[in-house]
Amino acid sequence: xxxVTVGLVIQLVTTALVIVAxxxxxxxxxxxxxxxxxxxxxxxxxxxxxxxxxxxxxxxTNVLSATRIASEFTTLTVSGIAALAVSLALQTTxxxxxSGVLLFNDGAIRLHDSIEFGGVxxxxxxxxxxxxxxxxxxxxxxxxxxxxxxxxxLVNHSATDRLSKKYALE
Numbered sequence: 001x002x003x004v005t006v007g008l009v010i011q012l013v014t015t016a017l018v019i020v021a022x023x024x025x026x027x028x029x030x031x032x033x034x035x036x037x038x039x040x041x042x043x044x045x046x047x048x049x050x051x052x053x054x055x056x057x058x059x060x061t062n063v064l065s066a067t068r069i070a071s072e073f074t075t076l077t078v079s080g081i082a083a084l085a086v087s088l089a090l091q092t093t094x095x096x097x098x099s100g101v102l103l104f105n106d107g108a109i110r111l112h113d114s115i116e117f118g119g120v121x122x123x124x125x126x127x128x129x130x131x132x133x134x135x136x137x138x139x140x141x142x143x144x145x146x147x148x149x150x151x152x153x154l155v156n157h158s159a160t161d162r163l164s165k166k167y168a169l170e
């Protein structure tokens with residue numbers, strides 16, 4: 001019985017350490033991407049929260065499975081149903097977040113870029129995971145979802161040189 005308890009503790013500690021290491025690695029990558037895109041600290045914080053939630057869910061699932069409170073099949077089934085419910089509930093938000101990450105990674109927009117999108121022309125003043133804020137020449141503020149920006153057409157007047165060098169465009 002004690003060998004099972006020791007094995008269980010080792011398994012749970014190992015899983016927790018792996019999840020913490022993955023969170024730290026993901027946090028470092030997200031910080032680098034956010035800085036590269038010119039985004040603020042809120043983007044890094046939001047990504048960190050998402051990583052922590054995923055880590056807590058993974059640890060809870062492992063604890064339930066390892067303590068035999070729930071079998072692997074039950075744990076897998078409950079996890080799948082929970083993931084489906086969350087993804088359906090957050091479909092629009094997840095689409096905006098994924099689009100935001102892709103916009104950061106591609107370097108399509110950065111802070112202070114002069115862009116034009118859907119009849120709106122102005123300067124990017126905030127880039128977040130879910131939306132981008134554009135200040136028009138008239139002083140009006142336009143908030144556009146990142147999924148809308150990704151679906152385009154988006155004209156970035158400031159990024160021609162930067163993107164030409166990055167993607168070796170002629």
